[in-house]
Amino acid sequence: MSFDPKSASYLDSIEVVEVQRGPKPGGVGGAYRAFGETLRGLKTTMARLIEGPMTIEYPEEKTPVYPRFRGRHKLHKFEDTGLEKCVGCSLCAAACPADCIRVVAAENIPGDRVSAGERYAAVYEINLSRCIFCGYCEIACPFDAITMGHDYEMADYDRRDLIFTKEMLLAEPVERTPLKSEGE
Amino acid sequence: MTEQIAVPFEQAPDRDTEIMTVNVGPHHPATHGVLRLVVDLEGELVREVRPVIGYVHTGIEKSCEDKSYWKVIPFVERMDYVSYFFQMEAFCGAVERLIDLEIPPRAKYLRTIFLELNRIHSHLVWLGTTALDLGAISMLWYCFRERDKILDLFEMATGQRMHTRYFQVGGVIEDIPVGFEAKCRKFAEEMPIRVGQYEDLLDRNEVFLQRTKGTGVVSRERLLELGVTGPLLRAAGDPWDLRKAFDYLVYPELDFKIPVGTVGDNYDRYRVRVAEMVESASIVRQCLDALPEGPYIADDRKYVLPPRSELSTSMESLIHHFKLVTEGYRVAPGEVYYSIEGPRGELGCFVLADGSAKPARVHFRDPSFVNLQSFRDMAVDGYVADMIASLGMLDPILGGVDR
Numbered sequence: 050m051s052f053d054p055k056s057a058s059y060l061d062s063i064e065v066v067e068v069q070r071g072p073k074p075g076g077v078g079g080a081y082r083a084f085g086e087t088l089r090g091l092k093t094t095m096a097r098l099i100e101g102p103m104t105i106e107y108p109e110e111k112t113p114v115y116p117r118f119r120g121r122h123k124l125h126k127f128e129d130t131g132l133e134k135c136v137g138c139s140l141c142a143a144a145c146p147a148d149c150i151r152v153v154a155a156e157n158i159p160g161d162r163v164s165a166g167e168r169y170a171a172v173y174e175i176n177l178s179r180c181i182f183c184g185y186c187e188i189a190c191p192f193d194a195i196t197m198g199h200d201y202e203m204a205d206y207d208r209r210d211l212i213f214t215k216e217m218l219l220a221e222p223v224e225r226t227p228l229k230s231e232g233e
Numbered sequence: 234m235t236e237q238i239a240v241p242f243e244q245a246p247d248r249d250t251e252i253m254t255v256n257v258g259p260h261h262p263a264t265h266g267v268l269r270l271v272v273d274l275e276g277e278l279v280r281e282v283r284p285v286i287g288y289v290h291t292g293i294e295k296s297c298e299d300k301s302y303w304k305v306i307p308f309v310e311r312m313d314y315v316s317y318f319f320q321m322e323a324f325c326g327a328v329e330r331l332i333d334l335e336i337p338p339r340a341k342y343l344r345t346i347f348l349e350l351n352r353i354h355s356h357l358v359w360l361g362t363t364a365l366d367l368g369a370i371s372m373l374w375y376c377f378r379e380r381d382k383i384l385d386l387f388e389m390a391t392g393q394r395m396h397t398r399y400f401q402v403g404g405v406i407e408d409i410p411v412g413f414e415a416k417c418r419k420f421a422e423e424m425p426i427r428v429g430q431y432e433d434l435l436d437r438n439e440v441f442l443q444r445t446k447g448t449g450v451v452s453r454e455r456l457l458e459l460g461v462t463g464p465l466l467r468a469a470g471d472p473w474d475l476r477k478a479f480d481y482l483v484y485p486e487l488d489f490k491i492p493v494g495t496v497g498d499n500y501d502r503y504r505v506r507v508a509e510m511v512e513s514a515s516i517v518r519q520c521l522d523a524l525p526e527g528p529y530i531a532d533d534r535k536y537v538l539p540p541r542s543e544l545s546t547s548m549e550s551l552i553h554h555f556k557l558v559t560e561g562y563r564v565a566p567g568e569v570y571y572s573i574e575g576p577r578g579e580l581g582c583f584v585l586a587d588g589s590a591k592p593a594r595v596h597f598r599d600p601s602f603v604n605l606q607s608f609r610d611m612a613v614d615g616y617v618a619d620m621i622a623s624l625g626m627l628d629p630i631l632g633g634v635d636r
Binding site for chain 2: 059060062063064065066067068069070071072073074075079082083086087089090093094097103114115116117118119140143144146181182183184185188189191197229
């Protein structure tokens with residue numbers, strides 16, 4: 050279904066409302082408005098005082114995030130065995146639109162296992178200066194080995210420090226980002 | 234137009250003044266991005282404007298040709314970085330029409346809710362920054378306060394405040410969380426009150442009236458010649474709105490009005506956009522009332538990722554998952570142009586498929602780019618201060634202009 054802009058069927062199907070034009074600027078009315086309307090505007094502004102501040106003191110107080118927030122990635126281990134969940138399948142690297150994940154897989158040696166599967170990720174690097182935080186890696190991973198955490202403070206002085214290795218991604222973050230509670 | 238302040242070249246009071254060429258931008262707060270304006274000034278009067286674009290050209294359209302269809306989604310939403318949901322809808326809608334995939338009703342409603350929230354968000358950014366250009370600093374704080382609430386809603390449902398990749402081909406990527414409906418409804422009911430406060434501050438303010446009334450007037454015929462759409466065209470009196478004209482998502486079932494202006498000056502542009510925010514809030518409320526239960530994404534394993542719970546139980550699902558993530562789905566050769574009403578006008582997406590898993594061409598008709606062409610008509614023979622007001626009211630997003 051489509052319409053010609055000037056056709057009667059289009060004009061019949063819509064409800065048009067003309068916006069008001071407001072007063073003409075200048076003149077006696079203008080002289081009044083320069084004071085009257087400014088005071089009325091101030092009344093609107095002053096009335097907002099009772100609403101209290103909307104800001105938070107950021108570095109002292111961190112912005113809480115929602116549970117779905119996608120921050121810095123985390124790699125996971127099985128809690129009971131301590132083995133890595135990642136089996137080095139590279140599906141996350143295939144899904145990444147920014148091509149920022151590099152995985153090199155290696156075979157597990159029996160007796161000295163690293164992951165639960167046949168293979169494990171010998172190299173797992175995420176270049177966070179390229180990452181766009183779309184979360185496709187998390188969706189792609191069939192083993193829930195990589196998830197998006199809640200940390201958003203990732204600024205650094207050197208680009209090389211933004212390439213996160215497997216050890217950094219497996220480690221627990223030092224400071225936790227507060228989560229928003231249910232009702233917030 | 235009788236109201237326009239325009240001084241023809243021959244009648245300028247001081248004909249001895251030299252023409253001076255001035256660069257405004259590319260890094261200038263009043264150009265709302267990296268736009269360079271080469272302006273020929275005769276005293277305070279603008280005699281010629283040449284917008285120079287291309288400073289934020291990112292080559293996104295070209296990059297899309299190298300990505301499988303689902304990976305294009307996070308790319309295209311980074312073009313016009315204020316209306317990301319619209320870009321996703323344009324691209325996903327185009328691909329859905331190419332592969333003839335019907336999306337479930339709940340997904341249609343959810344998409345409409347997010348599109349309209351995004352429209353309010355986009356208009357809030359415009360109102361805050363443009364009012365700031367005209368000297369109303371408190372407007373910026375008030376608009377960004379409401380904008381933050383919308384971003385909070387986006388974060389709650391999608392996980393990211395901007396660039397959410399929430400829309401996927403076939404529906405939306407996950408259902409809205411518990412508590413979202415109540416929070417969203419609260420916002421949609423509060424929004425008209427907030428808009429009333431903006432109007433209290435601006436509608437009759439003498440400085441605002443002097444700066445906007447009768448400035449930047451372009452006639453409806455000229456706008457149509459230039460291909461301008463959206464609030465700019467509606468402010469000139471043409472009630473052209475693709476939400477009514479085309480049949481997409483659930484807009485035919487919704488009841489909303491189209492605000493139009495009469496003169497087509499900057500004041501009308503302001504009024505039309507502010508009225509649109511109230512209409513959008515009403516659309517969000519209607520969608521929440523009518524939100525049906527059911528699946529949020531189509532159940533077509535050829536194109537849509539299988540649910541996560543099936544990955545550990547069904548081998549077939551796991552194979553589909555691997556196939557879709559690594560190679561993606563192939564789209565039969567064909568081409569489609571799908572256009573929707575963005576916050577700045579007609580946002581169209583052209584996708585050309587060649588039978589492979591990557592699009593052969595993705596092109597966007599970005600409304601900012603087309604609308605910017607009308608800027609010369611708005612600014613020439615007016616004052617340089619009115620040029621800044623007109624540029625703000627034009628609302629170009631340079632990420633969308635350059636792509």
